[in-house]
Amino acid sequence: xxxxxxxxxxxxxxxxxxxxxxxxxxxxxxxxxxxxxxxxxxxxxxxxxxxxxxxxxxxxxxxxxxxxxxxxxxxxxxxxxxxxxxxxxxxxxxxxxxxxxxxxxxxxxxxxxxxxxxxxxxx
Amino acid sequence: xxxxxxxxxxxxxxxxxxxxxxxxxxxxxxxxxxxxxxxxxxxxxxxxxxxxxxxxxxxxxxxxxxxxxxxxxxxxxxxxxxxxxxxxxxxxxxxxxxxxxxxxxxxxxxxxxxxxxxxxxxxxxxxxxxxxxxxxxxxxxxxxxxxxxxxxxxxxxxxxxxxxxxxxxxxxxxxxxxxxxxxxxxxxxxxxxxxxxxxxxxxxxxxxxxxxxxxxxxxxxxxxxxxxxxxxxxxxxxxxxxxxxxxxxxxxxxxxxxxxxxxxxxxxxxxxxxxxxxxxx
Numbered sequence: 001x002x003x004x005x006x007x008x009x010x011x012x013x014x015x016x017x018x019x020x021x022x023x024x025x026x027x028x029x030x031x032x033x034x035x036x037x038x039x040x041x042x043x044x045x046x047x048x049x050x051x052x053x054x055x056x057x058x059x060x061x062x063x064x065x066x067x068x069x070x071x072x073x074x075x076x077x078x079x080x081x082x083x084x085x086x087x088x089x090x091x092x093x094x095x096x097x098x099x100x101x102x103x104x105x106x107x108x109x110x111x112x113x114x115x116x117x118x119x120x121x122x123x
Numbered sequence: 124x125x126x127x128x129x130x131x132x133x134x135x136x137x138x139x140x141x142x143x144x145x146x147x148x149x150x151x152x153x154x155x156x157x158x159x160x161x162x163x164x165x166x167x168x169x170x171x172x173x174x175x176x177x178x179x180x181x182x183x184x185x186x187x188x189x190x191x192x193x194x195x196x197x198x199x200x201x202x203x204x205x206x207x208x209x210x211x212x213x214x215x216x217x218x219x220x221x222x223x224x225x226x227x228x229x230x231x232x233x234x235x236x237x238x239x240x241x242x243x244x245x246x247x248x249x250x251x252x253x254x255x256x257x258x259x260x261x262x263x264x265x266x267x268x269x270x271x272x273x274x275x276x277x278x279x280x281x282x283x284x285x286x287x288x289x290x291x292x293x294x295x296x297x298x299x300x301x302x303x304x305x306x307x308x309x310x311x312x313x314x315x316x317x318x319x320x321x322x323x324x325x326x327x328x329x330x331x332x333x334x335x336x337x338x339x340x341x342x343x344x345x346x347x348x349x350x351x352x353x354x355x356x357x358x359x360x361x362x363x364x365x366x367x368x369x370x371x372x373x374x375x376x377x378x379x380x381x382x383x384x385x386x387x388x389x390x391x392x393x394x395x396x397x398x399x400x401x402x403x404x
Contacts, residue, residue, distance in 0.1 A: 008390060010380065012339035040299050044292035047315035050149065052335040 001030060001037075005046060013048055017056040025065055025076055026084045036066060036074040063087075124269055124302040125168055129177035132163055139163050139326040142177075145269070145302050150295070152317030152334070153306040154393065156401060160326045161306045165273050168304070169199065181269070195223050198267035200258040200275050208247035212240060212257065223265035231264040238286065252283035259287055263294050270294075272305040276312050284309065288316055310393035314338065320393065324401050334393075341391030342376025343399075345369075350386070354379075361399040372399040 003020050005013055024030040036042070039057065043050040057074050060066045065084070068074045103113050125145035132139040139160040145151045153161050166172040167179050170186040179186040182193060206215055212235060219226050235242070238256050246254065259275050272291075276284040295301060307313055313320065314334060322330040332341075346354060347368040356362075358375040372395065373379060376388050389395075 007338075010376075010388075010390070012335075014335065014339070038296070038299070040296050044289075044296050047288075047292075049318045049334040051318045051333055052339075055335065 003046060005048065014052050014056040014059070017046075017048075017053065018059055021056065021060060022065055022084070022088070026088065030076050032076055032078050034076045036076070038073060124182065125304070126180045127164065127168065127177070128180075130164070130167055130174050130179055131176045132167065132172060132174055134163075137326060141323060141326070141328055143321050143328065143331070145304050146319070147302055148300050149318040150303040150305065150316055152313040152320045153304060153323065154308065154310070154313060154320060154397060155306075155323040156308070156397070159323045161323060162273060164323070165201075165271055165304070165306065168271065169197070192224075195225065195265060196267050196269060198262035198265065198270045199273075200262040200271070201273045202277070206246060206261075209245055211245055212242045215246075215257075215261065216242070219261065219264055226265045231260065234260050234263075234290070238290075252279050255279055255283065256287060256290070259290055263290070266298065268298070268301050270301065270303040270305075272303065274306055274308070276307055276309055284312060288312060291316065310397070314393055322397065322400060329400055330396070336374075337391050337393060337396060340376060341372065341374050341396065342379070343389045343391060343395055344371040344373055344376075344379055345387040345389070346371065350383075355382070363399060370399075372396070 001021075001024050003017065005016050007013070009016065021030070021036070030036070036057070037045070039050050039053045043053045046053075057066060057068065061068055061074075065077055066074050067077045100113060103116070108116075124147050127141055127143045130139065130141050137158075137160070141160065141164055143151075143153075143164070153164060155161050163172060167174055168181060168186055170179075170181075170189060173187065181189060182196065184193070206218075210218075216228060216231065219231070220228060232242075235257070238260065240249075240253055240257055240260075246257070249257065255275060255278070259272070262270055262272065270291075275291075276287055279287070291303065291305075295303070303316075305313070305317065314337075317334050320330070320332055320334055320337060321328055344354075344359075345368060351369045351371075354371070355378075356371075358373050358378055359371045360374055361372045363370045363372075372391070376391070379386055380388050
């Protein structure tokens, strides 16, 4: 498992951690029923608070990516990978619509927004 | 694990008045400037200082009434090692063997060796870093559930500090229910280790927050005069006027990022917190 946390990012650490674990699950690097490191182990390795790791695990559990068995550990849940990919696509879509709303509020036309997206894509 | 309720202790003009909890399995950090009362809190948890009023409960019992057997379940590293400078680690090992029923000798020897601590040298010939490592390893040597570390990393270089913190992290990993109370004035040590932070200033707790929240939600706003006048100040804890504007410490940086586009917002950290909470207006 690879995890890179950016301490100067404005994205909260637990969210960065969640996203990266999700990515590992979706990409198949973490397989179904595989056990995740214990909260203490991961917090020690990443040098972050155990509560931060716990928060990330709790949120992942709520979203159905992992299952915590008390006293045994946290395991990768049997997720439908297709479904997970869909969920991520939806998240990207939501961010696009938020950005577009902002652009419209600024008074940009649809054409101008498209142009902007084209430029960013080319970069 | 430990609960301190309305602990009051007077030393002349100085008055300590603190309530705090050290939950099971968490690392609690105690920060504050020199003379803020950190060591008095630690001493009263250890039963070395008798409170004027209030209660200090350790393992569900009053701190002063713990039996020697129960006290063995506390691992302590104070700023002075407590061992004579004329002893070697070999002597110390023998003393610990007799002192603690649950002393893990082979593990202690292995850990000391891996940290490069010689057994045949007088402690007075140890470097500052070696002494600090020895203190921490002694505190961990008897598998205590409660560790109390008073400035375990002070006076050390960055590498030695990290090595000491890693020793503690390894210990936590092996003993998941163990709790640690640690004081330090080096904030990066606390950011990477503690789960919960108490800040005391002039004998009072002025802030208690999870480390996660301090890093994730707290932030520093840098604003110019005109902007400052318009700013919604309901989520601002402290403001400091600088020569060219204002610095405001907030517990809800997201609110300001969302509502004031273009505002300069920096992530919160514990150093900033100490400076803002104890200075400023």
